[in-house]
Amino acid sequence: MPTLPREQSEPSPQEPHRARRMAESFGVDAQRYDTARPGYPDALVARIVAGSPGREVLDIGCGTGIAARQFQAAGCAVLGIEPDARMAEVARARGLPVEVAAFEAWQPAGRRFDTVIAAQSWHWVDPVAGAAKAARVLRPGGRLAIFGHAYEPPAEVAEPFAAAYRRVAPDSPFSGMPARRPLDLYRAAYVKSAGTIRETGQFDEPEQWRFDWRQSYTRRQWLDLLPTTGGLTQLRPDQLAEVLDAVGEAIDALGGHFTMEFTTLAVTALRAATS
Template sequence: MPTLPREQPESAQPHQARRTAESFGTDPQRYDQARPGYPDDLVMRIVTGSPGPDVLDVGCGTGIAAGQFQAAGCAVLGVEPDARMADFARARGLQVEVATFEAWEPAGRMFDALIAAQSWHWVDPAVGVVKAAEVLRPNGRLAIFGHVFEPPAEVAGPFAAAYRRVAPDSPFSDQPARPPLEMYQAGYAKIADSIRETGRFTDPEQWRFDWERSYTRDQWLDLLPTTGGLTRLRPDQLAEILDAVGQAVDALGGRFTMRYTTLAATAVRVGSP
């Protein structure tokens, strides 16, 4: 859930914004190369806190998170609505079934963990947590997580100004350059509430992992087009934004350090299947 730009406008019902949700598969190779992975501590905490190795990855995309769980010894099944992303994930050795989570048929299969890496906002909240409980074994773990980006103001400001200039009618254009972390924490608190309300999980926990990554100009300009506010822009609009951001990074010496916070809402399935 990056802050620059966010994956979906705050006012929208994200799971209904299918054109945006399915726009990330336009260039799956770029998406896979540019998008960051997840903290190893998060992955291992989920693995060690689950009763077995069978993992369902909801909205697996190109398999970024799934690959980390496979490397940790898990058997991962991905569910992905975009066939282009699914094909890319299959090419890297992931088993993937093409469907939205809401329409996906488990066919009696059960899992030790269900993860959603930066994808749960595309799932209908009236369906998602209940269905997760139905496919998790007793003591199985539900873990919903994603990133908050915090680029320096010297990069975030020119991006926001360029975006407002080239796409003034976009629902993304009225966002602040650097929305506060507390806004995203509140979003994960809401997810935790939805888990709690089912009565089928232990009291949810909220986890936080802070880390940093250095970006060159080219690396950052490679990542930006994979984020939700830019995937549906015209080429000329995208080029103008990237030019403005590139100049801003050049003014910082051609690179900068990004502060990441990875947030998670997680709970354990209770009762019989």
């Protein structure tokens, strides 16, 4: 997914959970985020629900409730945890109960859940503390499911995006990154998460799931989504306009639309049964 690098003063990309300024920047336009961001494959939601012992779900970093609403539609009772009050406000307006806190600091007050999910949000959680806390709030046999999208626009769109970014943020340490990142880069993050879950000693062996799908975007739809991604939430209006103009011209050259190839990746594990 197109993500602008964080400032040099922020932590390295190997520690995104420490980049709190970026992590809490998505609420700048929470309503746009809710409208523009894609949902998750129905098959993924169904598989998680079918493989959990009950219907009580905790959604870590629920944002505006995009994934949570899909689990509600599948018959689950969902509680959201979200550090950004602006995002939480939109989620509540859409019918999701939300408690405003970072997951690491959130107080469960003795509550336990059948399923803990993190949709496109686990990289903002301390991986060691997060896995241990997820184990504590899951019932024995409960499921932890961490998932998110890997998606890169076609080169005809990605390359003008990268070039415009380099113009508006020439000093970024990430300016030399390729315009399109390989799927293996995304998969490596989920393999690493599986290792952290395994190291808690509180879960059965983690599984890796993959769902491939596609979605068409018009010029307007993609330019609505782009400002909700990564460092674009922190650009000045003139910088953002330059990036969007370049991408818009690229989409116009493709006839005003393109098809995105999505891969939704997941790592999931059952809380080990206790005697």
